[in-house]
Structures are given as C-alpha cells and as structure tokens.
Amino acid sequence: MSRVKTAAMSSSERKAYYLNRLYMILPVISVLLLLLLWTTASLNSDFPSPVETWNRLIELFERPIKNKTIIGHTLASLTRVFLALAFNWTFGIAFGILIGWNKKCRALFTPLFNAFRAVPPLAWIPLITMWFGIGEFPKALTVIIGSIAAVVVNTQAGLSNVQQIYLDVGTMFNANVRQKLFQIAIPSALDAIFAGVRTSTSAAWMVVLAAEMLGAKSGVGFLITRGMDSMDMPLVLMSMAVIGIVGAMLAVVTQFAERLICPWTRKRSN
Amino acid sequence: MPMDKKKVKLRLENISQSYVVNNEVRDAVSNVSIDVYDNEFLVILGPGHCGKSVLLNIIGGLEKPVEGNKYIDGVKFTGSDKRIGMVFQRLALMPWKTVMGNVEFGPRLAGVDKATRRKIAQKYIDLVGLKGFEKAYPHQLSGGMKQRVGIARAYANSPEILLMDEPFGQLDAQTRIVMEEEIQRIWQQEKRTIIFVTNNIEEAVYLGDRIILLSKCPARVKQIYEINLPRPRNTMDPEFLRIRREVSENTDLAL
Numbered sequence: 351m352s353r354v355k356t357a358a359m360s361s362s363e364r365k366a367y368y369l370n371r372l373y374m375i376l377p378v379i380s381v382l383l384l385l386l387l388w389t390t391a392s393l394n395s396d397f398p399s400p401v402e403t404w405n406r407l408i409e410l411f412e413r414p415i416k417n418k419t420i421i422g423h424t425l426a427s428l429t430r431v432f433l434a435l436a437f438n439w440t441f442g443i444a445f446g447i448l449i450g451w452n453k454k455c456r457a458l459f460t461p462l463f464n465a466f467r468a469v470p471p472l473a474w475i476p477l478i479t480m481w482f483g484i485g486e487f488p489k490a491l492t493v494i495i496g497s498i499a500a501v502v503v504n505t506q507a508g509l510s511n512v513q514q515i516y517l518d519v520g521t522m523f524n525a526n527v528r529q530k531l532f533q534i535a536i537p538s539a540l541d542a543i544f545a546g547v548r549t550s551t552s553a554a555w556m557v558v559l560a561a562e563m564l565g566a567k568s569g570v571g572f573l574i575t576r577g578m579d580s581m582d583m584p585l586v587l588m589s590m591a592v593i594g595i596v597g598a599m600l601a602v603v604t605q606f607a608e609r610l611i612c613p614w615t616r617k618r619s620n
Numbered sequence: 621m622p623m624d625k626k627k628v629k630l631r632l633e634n635i636s637q638s639y640v641v642n643n644e645v646r647d648a649v650s651n652v653s654i655d656v657y658d659n660e661f662l663v664i665l666g667p668g669h670c671g672k673s674v675l676l677n678i679i680g681g682l683e684k685p686v687e688g689n690k691y692i693d694g695v696k697f698t699g700s701d702k703r704i705g706m707v708f709q710r711l712a713l714m715p716w717k718t719v720m721g722n723v724e725f726g727p728r729l730a731g732v733d734k735a736t737r738r739k740i741a742q743k744y745i746d747l748v749g750l751k752g753f754e755k756a757y758p759h760q761l762s763g764g765m766k767q768r769v770g771i772a773r774a775y776a777n778s779p780e781i782l783l784m785d786e787p788f789g790q791l792d793a794q795t796r797i798v799m800e801e802e803i804q805r806i807w808q809q810e811k812r813t814i815i816f817v818t819n820n821i822e823e824a825v826y827l828g829d830r831i832i833l834l835s836k837c838p839a840r841v842k843q844i845y846e847i848n849l850p851r852p853r854n855t856m857d858p859e860f861l862r863i864r865r866e867v868s869e870n871t872d873l874a875l
C-alpha cells in the first residue's frame with residue numbers, strides 16, 4: 351500500500367520537476383522563435399533584421415534625436431505616464447471609493463461615467479488640443495483620460511462588494527461609519543484597487559505613445575512618428591521593441607508592489 | 621450553585637423576528653424569552669435553519685427584532701453594545717491583517733493606545749495558545765487556529781457576554797473535539813457569560829451549564845436542560861449518554 355503510494359508520489363514529483371523545467375524554457379523558446387521568424391522575414395527584403403534594429407539603437411546613442419538617446423525618450427514618456435498616474439491614483443481612487451461606498455453618489459455618477467468611459471481617449475485629442483494646445487499638460491491630460499476609468503471601475507467594484515460579515519465585525523466592535531470605511535471597507539478592497547492600478551498602468555503606457563504620435567518633440571511615440579516620416583524602419587522597430595519591453599517591466603513592477611503592499615494576496619498566486 | 625443565587629446577566633423578553641419573502645411574512649424567531657445567568661456557559665441548540673443565527677444576531681445588535689426587549693443587568697438596551705462580543709459562524713477574520721492585527725482590532729477601534737492594546741491582544745493570543753503566530757496571516761493558519769484567533773479577538777474587546785455562532789461547525793471532527801476542550805479551558809480561565817449556538821447535541825451536552833433547546837423554524841424555546849455533570853465531561857459517562865439521548869429524542873429534525 352505505502353510502496354505504491356511512494357512510487358506514485360515520486361513519479362508525480364518527477365513529472366512536476368520536468369514541468370517546472372519546461373515552464374522555464376518555454377518563454378525563451380518563444381523569444382528565439384520570434385527572432386528567427388523576424389530574421390527570415392528580413393532576408394531578401396527591405397524589412398530591417400534584428401541586427402539592424404539593434405544597430406539602430408546603438409546609433410541613437412551616438413547621434414541622439416532632439417538631444418535625447420533612447421533612454422531620454424523613454425524617460426520622457428514615462429514622466430508623462432507617472433504624472434497622469436499620480437493624478438489617477440489619487441483622484442481616481444478617491445472617486446471610486448466615493449461611488450463604491452455611497453449608493454446615492456453611484457446612482458448620480460454612473461450614467462455619466464459610463465458614457466465617458468465609452469469615448470476612446472484619442473477622440474479627446476482634438477478638444478484637448480483646442481483648449482490647451484500642444485505641450486506637456488495636454489499630453490498628460492490625454493493619458494489621464496485614457497487610464498482613469500480602470501482605476502475608478504476596479505475601486506468602485508472593490509468597495510461595493512465588501513463582504514457584510516467584515517462590516518458586522520465592525521458593528522460588534524462599535525465602529526462608526528468612518529472607521530468602517532477606512533479600517534474595513536478600503537483595506538478589504540485593496541486587492542481590487544490594485545487590479546485597477548495595474549490595468550491603469552498598462553493603459554497609460556499605451557495611451558501616452560498614441561498621444562506622442564500626434565505631435566510631440568520627445569518620447570518613444572515621437573520616435574515612431576519620426577521613423578515613419580523619414581522612412582527609418584529600423585527606428586520604428588526599435589521603438590516598438592522598447593515599448594514592449596518597458597510595458598512588460600511596468601507590469602512586473604506593479605505586481606511586485608502589490609505583493610509588497612498586500613502580502614495577504616500572495617496566497618492566490620501560488 | 622442554587623438557582624436563586626444566580627444573577628441574571630442578559631434577559632431576552634418576547635423576541636420575535638420575521639421577514640417578508642416573496643410578499644409573504646415568514647417567522648424566523650417566535651416569542652423567545654431567555655434569562656442568561658452571569659458567567660454561565662449557555663448552549664442554544666436547534667436544528668439547521670431554525671433561526672439560531674437570527675436570534676444571536678438580534679442579541680448582538682446586527683439585526684433589529686420586530687418585537688421584544690433586551691436587558692443587560694436589568695437595564696434595557698437596543699442595537700449593538702460593547703459589552704457583547706461575537707465569534708462568527710463563518711470565519712470573519714480580516715485577511716489583510718495579521719493575527720495580532722485581528723486580535724487588537726476591537727481595542728484599536730475603541731481608540732486604545734498601541735502599547736496597551738498590544739498588551740491586551742498578546743494576553744489573549746497567549747490564552748488561546750497562539751503564542752508565536754502573532755505575525756501570521758489568516759490564510760497561513762489551519763481552521764482550528766483561525767477559530768482561536770476569532771475567540772481571542774472577541775475576548776480582547778473585553779466583553780461581558782460572548783456570543784458564539786456554531787464556531788466549530790466547519791472544523792473536521794478531530795479538530796472540533798480539541799477546540800471544544802479548548803473553549804472550555806479558556807472560559808474556565810477567563811470567565812464570561814457565553815451563549816454558544818450549535819446544532820450538535822453531543823457538543824451541547826459536553827459544553828453547556830444549561831441547554832436551551834429550540835424548535836424547528838420559527839424558533840421557539842422548546843425545553844431547557846440543566847447539566848450538572850462535573851467538567852471536563854466524559855462523553856462515555858452513562859449519565860452523559862442518558863442526557864444526550866433525552867435531548868436527542870426531543871429534538872426536531874431539520875427539514
């Protein structure tokens with residue numbers, strides 16, 4: 351009986367070990383496959399190869415565009431993103447808490463908010479340009495508009511789904527409404543709020559690039575437009591690769607921050 | 621202790637509760653009057669869905685009864701009261717708080733300063749046998765340990781009356797037996813008036829100074845038993861078995 355059990359265990363353990371290995375190798379394989387396909391596609395065509403793209407990156411260090419290397423342009427985009435996110439994480443979360451906690455406010459704002467959410471951020475660009483011209487503020491505003499909904503929606507969902515039993519605990523301890531909100535409802539909604547933070551970060555990163563493509567003098571989105579205007583395909587591809595890598599890194603950073611700030615949610619990830 | 625010397629801690633007077641479900645009034649608790657004595661371990665026993673939780677929630681002030689009055693030490697009160705604490709049926713520990721954070725939650729809401737509330741919390745963490753687990757999060761604990769935290773949390777708010785709603789209902793049989801011994805030990809060390817709800821007859825006879833047997837829904841007081849067996853009780857003792865059979869024969873089956 352026990353022999354059968356150990357044999358079964360060790361074979362399933364062996365399986366788990368190989369699976370783990372496999373899961374480590376698979377991502378590497380997919381990247382290699384992409385590079386292989388990319389290289390094949392670039393043979394006998396104008397399409398720049400991975401090597402040319404890499405060389406374009408080095409060249410940008412030697413001859414900066416508008417006085418900025420790729421680092422400068424990435425930082426320019428990231429600055430706009432974080433200005434917008436700082437606003438969203440303050441006022442978006444506050445607004446989400448308000449309409450999540452207070453049913454009257456929810457009824458008041460939900461129709462407007464849903465309509466606002468349905469308008470894509472890029473549709474705002476003409477209005478924003480008309481009102482504020484082209485500078486840093488209108489770009490940050492576009493990013494705010496494009497990424498605030500994720501924060502509000504998730505925060506609101508977290509607040510309106512607080513389990514009654516946690517609030518009952520508060521009642522038993524004679525908590526007042528303020529304490530119930532700040533000591534029970536908001537902490538219990540933190541993982542939902544964090545989902546909003548994560549989604550808004552990736553949304554902001556996408557919107558900033560689009561905003562930069564429509565008139566900017568710095569940023570990765572600007573580099574893409576510049577590459578397009580000067581038929582500099584390696585520059586376009588290099589910028590796209592940078593966008594992808596930075597976006598993935600942002601996702602990792604926010605996930606890491608979530609684990610740091612909400613250690614109790616770790617349970618779900620393993 | 622002779623009956624006339626016992627002090628009534630909590631008095632329930634003609635408590636009734638009903639709900640409107642599909643335009644139809646349904647009674648959940650019907651005209652329940654109970655006297656609970658100071659520092660007694662009172663067990664409320666009844667079949668599933670008979671209105672036990674409703675009754676306990678009314679005592680705790682989580683629900684308002686349609687009728688009836690509540691008194692502590694002879695003084696009428698309504699709603700929740702800080703002299704009453706609750707150990708919840710479903711685990712209601714805050715997953716975002718550590719064991720210490722959960723246990724000190726009551727004093728913290730009451731505005732007790734950090735050093736004092738830590739001391740209080742530590743006392744009850746030690747009492748329930750969780751010394752060394754102060755920094756653990758609920759999801760890292762077993763079911764029995766979580767209930768220990770729930771008990772410590774209720775105690776730490778220094779209530780005079782403790783309500784426990786089937787606290788061990790979700791535990792496996794082995795852990796349940798351990799926790800029944802534990803709650804008895806904790807109560808004997810730190811006497812409080814305990815109102816313990818269960819649907820388990822053996823648990824009721826093992827723990828109760830008295831058992832209030834409720835009928836099936838709507839809950840009415842069907843019978844009151846006084847259990848004068850010495851503690852800790854032996855579940856194989858002939859007298860224990862006799863009482864258990866007597867209660868059992870009188871119990872309504874859950875629908």
Ligand SMILES: Nc1ncnc2c1ncn2[C@@H]1O[C@H](COP(=O)(O)OP(=O)(O)O)[C@@H](O)[C@H]1O
Pocket residue numbers: 639640641648666667668669670671672673674675837
């Ligand atoms: N808020 C409510 N609305 C309608 N019916 C309720 C409500 N709370 C409890 N009930 C009903 O009252 C009865 C008793 O419930 P409860 O006290 O939870 O049973 P138990 O004895 O198992 O704890 C059940 O039939 C339940 O459906």
Ligand SMILES: [Mg+2]
Pocket residue numbers: 672673674709785786
């Ligand atoms: Mg119940």
